[in-house]
Amino acid sequence: MTDSNPPLFSKYKALLDIRPSIDYPTAVADECNLPLIDLSSLRTDKARACKRAIAVAASEWGFFQLVNHGISRELQDRIRAVQVDIFQHPFAWKTTERLLDFSNGSYRWGTPTATSLPQLSWSEAYHLPLTPSAVEAKDSTRHTIEEFAVAMSRLAHQLAQILAEELGYEGGYFKESCNCDTCYLRLNHYPPCAVSGQVFGLTQHTDSDFLTVLFQDQVGGLQLMKGGRWNSVKPNLDALIINIGDLFQAWSNGVYKSVEHRVVANPKLERFSVAYFLCPSYDTMVQSYANPSIYKTFTFGEYRQKVMEDVKLIGTKVGLPRFLA
Numbered sequence: 001m002t003d004s005n006p007p008l009f010s011k012y013k014a015l016l017d018i019r020p021s022i023d024y025p026t027a028v029a030d031e032c033n034l035p036l037i038d039l040s041s042l043r044t045d046k047a048r049a050c051k052r053a054i055a056v057a058a059s060e061w062g063f064f065q066l067v068n069h070g071i072s073r074e075l076q077d078r079i080r081a082v083q084v085d086i087f088q089h090p091f092a093w094k095t096t097e098r099l100l101d102f103s104n105g106s107y108r109w110g111t112p113t114a115t116s117l118p119q120l121s122w123s124e125a126y127h128l129p130l131t132p133s134a135v136e137a138k139d140s141t142r143h144t145i146e147e148f149a150v151a152m153s154r155l156a157h158q159l160a161q162i163l164a165e166e167l168g169y170e171g172g173y174f175k176e177s178c179n180c181d182t183c184y185l186r187l188n189h190y191p192p193c194a195v196s197g198q199v200f201g202l203t204q205h206t207d208s209d210f211l212t213v214l215f216q217d218q219v220g221g222l223q224l225m226k227g228g229r230w231n232s233v234k235p236n237l238d239a240l241i242i243n244i245g246d247l248f249q250a251w252s253n254g255v256y257k258s259v260e261h262r263v264v265a266n267p268k269l270e271r272f273s274v275a276y277f278l279c280p281s282y283d284t285m286v287q288s289y290a291n292p293s294i295y296k297t298f299t300f301g302e303y304r305q306k307v308m309e310d311v312k313l314i315g316t317k318v319g320l321p322r323f324l325a
């Protein structure tokens with residue numbers, strides 16, 4: 001079991017030996033009452049109010065919980081079992097072998113560019129691009145991953161459509177631009193962390209997509225920024241978490257908020273989550289639906305390029321402020 005976890009401690013020992021100056025994660029968060037949306041209301045006479053509540057949550061919080069979302073408990077159990085199994089492979093296997101027939105290099109751990117503790121994420125992840133096989137996957141693991149991704153994708157599209165309609169937009173932008181090639185599923189694993197007071201499981205960031213659907217376990221640790229303070233999200237077994245990404249903030253001209261979030265490390269418990277990122281093709285123009293626009297028009301490819309450049313040069317993503325008009 002132990003040799004399945006990445007050697008975070010030895011790799012980052014030099015950084016850990018320098019006394020940290022970060023705010024201690026557990027000391028600073030309030031528990032928050034994240035808006036909870038019941039998606040089954042869409043099939044009732046409360047549909048209008050439900051859509052409004054989604055838009056309000058996206059603009060006031062950038063985050064909400066979703067229940068009765070249509071992803072069965074059975075499928076959730078299956079993806080979790082698959083995820084646990086994948087991360088139990090020996091570390092050496094994860095760094096050298098391809099997972100199923102997914103592309104090379106989909107495994108990552110720690111933060112290769114970190115030069116200080118606040119930049120280090122105490123976790124490992126698989127990034128799995130969604131290029132569904134033309135034929136149904138024979139391998140049961142691959143089949144479960146695809147089935148889950150398809151369900152998450154459907155949900156993400158439904159929510160994007162609602163959010164766009166609430167701004168008065170009726171077109172098919174999201175359907176046309178968010179094809180499967182760039183959307184991806186990220187399987188996250190946060191091993192227990194003996195130095196949890198000094199590092200985060202995942203450092204503070206915003207997501208570089210339109211929106212994210214997150215399936216987390218019951219361990220907790222996710223925190224989001226609201227009103228200048230960190231708030232922790234209490235896990236709810238029945239709920240998925242939805243958050244707005246940078247591209248939706250740009251598209252909505254700042255109406256919907258892409259909010260900073262992070263995951264605190266846990267000294268005793270490992271934690272799992274799966275995130276689905278709704279992204280457009282690289283050549284898609286991201287342009288505000290309204291004028292005058294706060295942001296310049298950019299392609300998703302340009303955005304990603306800038307993010308990667310900043311991470312390489314200064315150790316962190318700058319994101320949307322780089323694209324102010």
Ligand SMILES: O=C(O)CCC(=O)C(=O)O
Pocket residue numbers: 186188202207214216222261263272273275
């Ligand atoms: O694991 C979590 O709760 C959050 C994951 C996340 O923010 C991400 O993968 O971008």
Ligand SMILES: [Fe+2]
Pocket residue numbers: 205206207261
């Ligand atoms: Fe995130």
